[in-house]
Amino acid sequence: MATSSQDSRARRSAPETRVTRRAAGPRERPGTLVGVSRVVVDVVLKPEISDPQGQAVLGALGRLGHGGVTSVRQGKHFVLEVEGTPDRAELEQIAQTLLANPVIEDVELHLPTD
């Protein structure tokens, strides 16, 4: 990350910053894990965007004898730890503005209550 960044918005939206800061808390004060929620964000290419990596995996599966697999789409899986009750609207914004590029990717949010 930017070492000289004074921009709190950029820092706040960086997932590694969030996770690192929150993960350090329980080690310092055992028991404070209560109130930290885990949110999973899956990002996949839109169906109309071709996925050459997925196609390469599919080709390898065929060579390994798994001819029954007819399609592979490769995506990204993010795990966020969030203080308190996760705010779905804020997480949607995080997913749409940084974790995914909405031009080519779709997002699936998985909150603890899901």
Place this chain on the structure above:
Amino acid sequence: MRIGVITFPGSLDDVDAARAVRLAGGESVALWHGDHDLKDVDAVVLPGGFSYGDYLRAGAIAARSPLMQDVVAAAKGGLPVLGICNGFQVLCESGLLPGALHRNAHLHFRNRDQQLRIERADTAWTESYEQGQTIVVPVKNGEGRYVAAPADLERLEGEGRVAVRYVGRNPNGSLNDIAGVTSENGRVVGLMPHPEHAVEDLTGPSTDGLGFFTSVLKAVVAA
């Protein structure tokens, strides 16, 4: 004429871009991604490289840097901005240009001299060329395949937003052989090939790339 060149963590071609600016007759001004200071430049170049190691998506994190907020605002006011390779990826990620750059269709990094056709000779960065002119500059990328949803692609073509197109072999599977696109007002241009690597006979396959940098000097004077 002051042309800024932004350095992000992982930029590689900022020095070559600055040199191309000077060879074209401009003054190059070094800009730092973490500042909120465009230093009163008349135009900005986003150079090639691997900002933030291409983490998340190529150009994604650089597009959210402090200085890019100023670039986006200034570009909407008409500041000429050129994105080369990783700089093009940053411009697409910032929303200044449409579409996205994704993994090359053949999954290989491709590095070679490439023929391009100038489709738009009326942008701030291409007016030194003739429309339909063919040039040769290096191309070098692993995630350079231009993609957009079919409807968006059709709209872009209808609006004449394709600035540069690959001629002959398409190096990465870009849809419609698109090598570069422009903003609606022609002030922002992004392309995957590297004009800044074709500005001197000693080091480049041609000097065809110089036209991008002489173009903006004329565009700034005319503005």
